[in-house]
Amino acid sequence: xxxxxxxxxxxxxxxxxxxxxxxxTADGPRLTVHSRDFPTNRGGLCRKGWTAADLLTSxxxxxxxxxxxxxxxxxxxxLWDAALDRIAGTIRATQEAHGPAAVGVFGGxxxxxxxSYALGKFARVGLGTPNIxxxxxxxxxxxxxxxxxxxxxxxxxxxxxxxIEKADxxxxxxxxxxxxxxxxxxxxxxxxxxxGRLIVVxxxxxxxxxxxxxxxxxxxxxDGALGNGxxxxxxxxxxxxxxxxxRRTTGFDEVRRTVAAYWPDRVxxxxxxxxxRITEAARMLGTAKSVMILTARGPEQQSSGVDNTLSFIxxxxxxxxxxKPHGGFGTLTGQGNxxxxxxxxxxxxxxxxxxxxxxxxxxxxxxxxxxxxxxxxPMPGLSACELLAALGRADPELPSIRVLxxxxxxxxxxxxxxxxxxxxxxxxxxxxxxxIFLSETAAMADIVLPISQWAEEEGTMTNMExxxxxxxxxxxxxxxxxxxxxxIKAIADRLGRGAYFSDDPRAVFEELRRASAGGVAxxxxxxxxxxxxxxxVFWPCxxxxxxxxxxxxxxSFPTPNGxxxxxxxxxxxxxxxxxxxxxxxxxxxxxxxxxxxxxxTRRVAALTDAEPGAFVEIHxxxxxxxxxxxxxxxxxxxxxxxxxxxxxxxxxxxxxxVFVPFHWGGEGCANLLTNPALDPVSRIxxxxxxxxxxxxxxxx
Ligand code: SF4
Numbered sequence: 001x002x003x004x005x006x007x008x009x010x011x012x013x014x015x016x017x018x019x020x021x022x023x024x025t026a027d028g029p030r031l032t033v034h035s036r037d038f039p040t041n042r043g044g045l046c047r048k049g050w051t052a053a054d055l056l057t058s059x060x061x062x063x064x065x066x067x068x069x070x071x072x073x074x075x076x077x078x079l080w081d082a083a084l085d086r087i088a089g090t091i092r093a094t095q096e097a098h099g100p101a102a103v104g105v106f107g108g109x110x111x112x113x114x115x116s117y118a119l120g121k122f123a124r125v126g127l128g129t130p131n132i133x134x135x136x137x138x139x140x141x142x143x144x145x146x147x148x149x150x151x152x153x154x155x156x157x158x159x160x161x162x163x164i165e166k167a168d169x170x171x172x173x174x175x176x177x178x179x180x181x182x183x184x185x186x187x188x189x190x191x192x193x194x195x196g197r198l199i200v201v202x203x204x205x206x207x208x209x210x211x212x213x214x215x216x217x218x219x220x221x222x223d224g225a226l227g228n229g230x231x232x233x234x235x236x237x238x239x240x241x242x243x244x245x246x247r248r249t250t251g252f253d254e255v256r257r258t259v260a261a262y263w264p265d266r267v268x269x270x271x272x273x274x275x276x277r278i279t280e281a282a283r284m285l286g287t288a289k290s291v292m293i294l295t296a297r298g299p300e301q302q303s304s305g306v307d308n309t310l311s312f313i314x315x316x317x318x319x320x321x322x323x324k325p326h327g328g329f330g331t332l333t334g335q336g337n338x339x340x341x342x343x344x345x346x347x348x349x350x351x352x353x354x355x356x357x358x359x360x361x362x363x364x365x366x367x368x369x370x371x372x373x374x375x376x377x378p379m380p381g382l383s384a385c386e387l388l389a390a391l392g393r394a395d396p397e398l399p400s401i402r403v404l405x406x407x408x409x410x411x412x413x414x415x416x417x418x419x420x421x422x423x424x425x426x427x428x429x430x431x432x433x434x435x436i437f438l439s440e441t442a443a444m445a446d447i448v449l450p451i452s453q454w455a456e457e458e459g460t461m462t463n464m465e466x467x468x469x470x471x472x473x474x475x476x477x478x479x480x481x482x483x484x485x486x487x488i489k490a491i492a493d494r495l496g497r498g499a500y501f502s503d504d505p506r507a508v509f510e511e512l513r514r515a516s517a518g519g520v521a522x523x524x525x526x527x528x529x530x531x532x533x534x535x536x537v538f539w540p541c542x543x544x545x546x547x548x549x550x551x552x553x554x555x556s557f558p559t560p561n562g563x564x565x566x567x568x569x570x571x572x573x574x575x576x577x578x579x580x581x582x583x584x585x586x587x588x589x590x591x592x593x594x595x596x597x598x599x600x601t602r603r604v605a606a607l608t609d610a611e612p613g614a615f616v617e618i619h620x621x622x623x624x625x626x627x628x629x630x631x632x633x634x635x636x637x638x639x640x641x642x643x644x645x646x647x648x649x650x651x652x653x654x655x656x657x658v659f660v661p662f663h664w665g666g667e668g669c670a671n672l673l674t675n676p677a678l679d680p681v682s683r684i685x686x687x688x689x690x691x692x693x694x695x696x697x698x699x700x
Contacts, residue, residue, distance in 0.1 A: 005474035006036055008461060009049040010110075010454035011595045013156070013333035014181045015463040016041035016049050017535075020455050020474040031056050031455075031475060039535050040161055040463065046182035047607065048595055054604045055453060056475060060437050062450035063480040071426075075448060080482070080490075083447050087405075088494030090430045091127065094402045100128040100378070104387050104401040107134035107346040108408025109335035110596075112459025112471065113523075114508040115484045116337065117352055117515070118501065119407060120345025125370050125500050126492040130381030131401060133348040135409045136341050137384035138416075139297060141682035142305030143331035144342055149306070149567055150313045151322070151552075152559035153520045154354070155539075156339050156464035157330040158322075158552035165190035166326040168288035171199045171281070173223060173312055174298010174688070175332045178207035179592040184332075185211075197288075199281050201226065202298060203587055204617070204659055205652035214281055217654055219272040220585040221574035221689040223299035227311025228571065229267030230282050231318055232259040239286025241320025248323070248557075251566035255314050258568040270571060272654070290327040291319050297334065297589070301687040305679040307569035314566050322564060323553035333464035335596065340462030343521040344512060348387070349380035352512060353519020362519075369515045370500060383683035385676050388415055392427025403430045405491075407484055410597035412440040414662070416685040417640045418671035434487055439599040440665040451484050452477040459505050460531060465550070467536035468526050517542070520558055574689045575677030578656070582638060582691035584622070585657040588670045594663035601663070614668025616645040617659040618694065623649050626694055633697035636660065638673040638690055644697050658692060 002023045009016045017038020023030045031053040035043045065083040066075040094102050105123045107116065116134075123132035140156075147154035164170065164187040177184045188198060188211060197213040200206070201223065209215045218226060234240060235256060245252050264275035271278075285291050293316045299308035313322075313329050321327035333339050345352045345366075352369075355362035357380045367374040382390060382399060388411065393400040404425070415421040425431055425444050433445040436453045456477035462468050477483075482490075485503040492498045502508055506528060516539075517524035525541035526548070538548035556562035578584055593611035595601045602608055616636060618628065628634055630649040635642050636658065644667045645660060653659055662670040675690040 003474070005455070005472050007455055007472045007474055008469055009045065010052050010055065010600070011048045011336055012181055013335060013338045013464045014041060014183050015336060015461050015469055016045050016183050018045060018049060020053065022475050029475065040465070040467070041183045042186065044183040044186060047593060047610065048601060051604045051606045055436070055600055056455055058437070058603050060603050061478060062436060062438060062448065063478045064450060066448040068446055083449060084490050084494060087430070087432055087447060088491055091403055091495065094429060098400070098402055101131050101381065102400060102402040103127050103129050103131070104404045105129065105132040106384070106387065106404060106406045106409050106411060107132065109134060109136040109139070109338045109341035111337060111341060111408045111484065112461055112505070113337065113340040113344055113468070113512060114459050114505040115407070116341045116346045117344035117512045118485055118488050118508055120350070120352065121370060122488045122492060122501065124377050125372055126488070126495060126497045128376065128378060130348070130378035131387055132346065132381060133384040133387050134341065134346040135384065135411070135414060136335065136338060137347070137683060138414065138685060138687070139301070139334050140338050140342055141684040142300035142309050142679055143295060145306045145682040146309035146313060147331070150310060150317070150565050151557050153552065154342070155466045155552060156333040157466070159328055159330065160550040161187055161465055163326045164188065164292065165194065166290070167191060167196055167292040168290045169197050169199065169284050169292070171201070171285060171291070171293045171312070172208065173201040173293070173295045174300070175294060175296025176202065176206040176208045176589065177332060178211070180334060180590045181332060182592060197284055199284060203585070203654050203657050214277065214284065216273045216277055216281060219270070219654070220587045220657055221302060222271040222571065223302070224304055224308040224311045224569055225262060225267050225270040225571035226273065226278070227308065227315055228259040228262040228569070229264060229271070229278055230285065231255070231311070231315050232262045233264060233279055233282035234286050234315070234318060235259065237282065237286050240318050244320030245318060249317050249564045249566055250561070251568070252318070254568045255566040258570060285315070285319065290324065291316070291321045292327050293329050294332055296332040298688055300331070301684055302689060303575045303677045303679050303686045304572045305684045306681040307572065310567045310569045317564055317566060325551070328553070337461045339464055339466060340460070340468070343462070344516070348383045353516035354521040355519050365518070366515060369511065372500070385416065385678055385683060385685050388421045388424060391421070391424025402428060404428055404432070406431070406433045406441060410439040410441045410599045412444055413597040413599070413665040413669055413671065416671055416674040416676040416687060418669055419641050434484055435599070437599055437603060439597070449487055450481045451487065452481050457483050457505070460509060460528070462539070463536070466538050468523065468531050468539060469536040470528060470531045575686055576639070576675050576690045578691045582693045584692050584694060586636065586638065586660065586673055586690050586692035587657055588660050588662045588674060588687050591661045591663065594661065596663070597665070598663035614645045614661065614664040614670070615648045617648050617650045617653050619653050619655045620649045620651060621655050622694070623647060626696065628694070628696055635695045635697045636673055637693045637695065638675070640675065641672040643668055643670065643672045658694060
């Protein structure tokens with residue numbers, strides 16, 4: 001017997017449609033992934049998607065709660081009731097002794113919309129703590145803040161994916177979809193086939209940059225200067241859309257004055273990109289009919305991430321492209337629900353529907369939906385890095401988290417300056433981690449809760465276009481496993497707050513629709529039935545008769561006067577620049593065969609065979625200076641710590657830069673090295689640039 005279920009990939013923000021086939025065999029159920037013709041991936045899947053069924057049958061799957069009796073004791077299997085009773089008891093005792101804020105919650109951008117919503121509500125209504133944030137703070141926070149500043153709204157792509165292939169010129173800044181969103185490449189390839197041109201800004205000649213008409217091999221940390229420099233050249237060349245600027249924007253004059261200081265020769269000195277190439281790029285942008293500007297984590301994961309992003313938004317506005325077909329500005333989301341995960345209240349300052357926790361009207365709306373007093377809702381809490389810095393803190397003058405609940409996140413690998421985070425995790429009174437595998441973070445926990453995964457439960461996900469999609473249940477979960485929604489409700493029950501929570505995803509989605517109604521991310525008109533039958537529905541969708549909104553900003557912007565805002569920004573040096581002790585730039589990123597912290601993909605044999613371990617890319621010229629050969633073990637040292645990795649000598653990277661992928665823990669963990677310096681607005685850490693020294697691992 002065979003069952004076929006149309007669902008979506010568990011990994012990246014492209015959320016490819018796929019069919020999961022379950023066959024009953026003498027050896028038990030056999031699960032296989034098949035392609036299906038969904039509008040976004042058009043039948044395509046990458047190797048991660050093709051092997052996603054392996055997650056469901058992995059022998060490493062957790063199927064029973066684990067608990068340790070004392071900090072240095074082993075994790076042992078326990079019954080659910082024992083684990084949940086201890087969690088609720090410790091939360092109660094901790095909050096009585098230290099206040100509600102001493103309990104923290106850390107979520108993830110891979111969770112369904114329903115879980116993201118329920119977790120945010122659980123923190124505010126179930127625990128009464130302000131201290132909830134999530135790993136999306138590590139990736140999407142700068143783009144989100146910049147989008148809201150400029151457009152009044154944050155949606156990764158405010159236009160449908162097919163616009164990409166019809167754009168005359170695309171400027172892609174700090175993104176490598178060939179490895180991070182592989183199936184998306186069909187859109188860039190089609191754009192090229194139609195005669196379009198692609199400009200890629202990246203310190204590495206990535207597989208994406210190899211497709212480009214022009215590659216600008218930028219010095220890490222200098223993106224904002226490039227954005228300003230391009231705009232200055234466009235102004236000098238007279239390539240602006242003055243009519244659009246007058247009718248649809250405010251604030252251009254101040255930006256014009258600011259970018260006047262960014263002449264090509266000065267921008268060359270800052271960015272390392274030859275002035276002739278900057279001028280050439282500006283000419284391509286200025287003479288094209290339609291221009292699409294896309295940013296990704298390169299410019300965004302910096303201590304000037306918001307300003308960097310704004311410099312490219314200014315460019316798109318000055319060219320009059322935002323809101324026009326086949327042009328505009330967008331940002332490439334990374335995590336599976338990187339879009340939906342940031343809309344429903346998981347963020348430290350946010351309520352569902354992208355409402356603000358410090359806005360009295362927004363608080364009253366959420367309180368009414370939740371059936372609580374507005375005054376009972378906490379104010380905004382600590383953002384992700386600040387929350388992690390407060391773990392187990394002894395200083396009574398500063399915030400301290402004593403108990404931490406973690407869902408869908410592997411912070412013991414993915415957080416910047418991860419040694420410090422690991423010390424904080426060890427100092428907690430109680431660390432609770434829900435996961436499908438014993439990730440590095442789960443291995444440090446006092447209690448581990450085994451939960452169901454993608455094809456074992458139902459839920460909605462929102463892709464990078466704002467298309468809300470249905471992830472269907474295709475197989476049963478193993479005995480002993482519960483859903484995250486059941487975990488949230490079970491803890492709330494024990495805290496006497498269970499009546500506020502449902503563990504039925506459809507009921508949670510219905511509540512989410514009401515909670516989001518009238519907000520910028522309005523899901524009120526999106527039903528599960530529509531999502532299933534219409535191949536997804538784009539938000540905002542205010543009522544069930546509304547078709548959804550694939551293209552935003554065509555007529556106006558959701559700002560008080562309906563106009564987009566220019567924001568003047570200046571180049572700021574990275575928090576840490578190379579010097580005589582740490583003479584190179586370190587930048588981090590992804591590889592094709594792994595995903596995020598690798599907690600899932602490192603357990604899939606075909607993916608681990610393809611990319612077995614951590615490595616560092618070094619230019620051969622630089623390697624020669626250090627006596628390093630291809631395959632040598634090398635040590636990278638920064639002010640935070642050191643990592644030992646295998647050298648991969650490549651001519652595709654700048655001489656002054658080394659690159660480390662962030663998918664591994666242990667001695668090769670990239671985040672042993674990274675700088676937790678934060679952007680002042682988005683609070684995103686500076687993963688993309690810090691100063692590093694390279695040594696042979698056998699050097700004394
Ligand atoms: Fe899955 Fe992303 Fe690959 Fe599509 S591109 S199969 S969503 S990992």
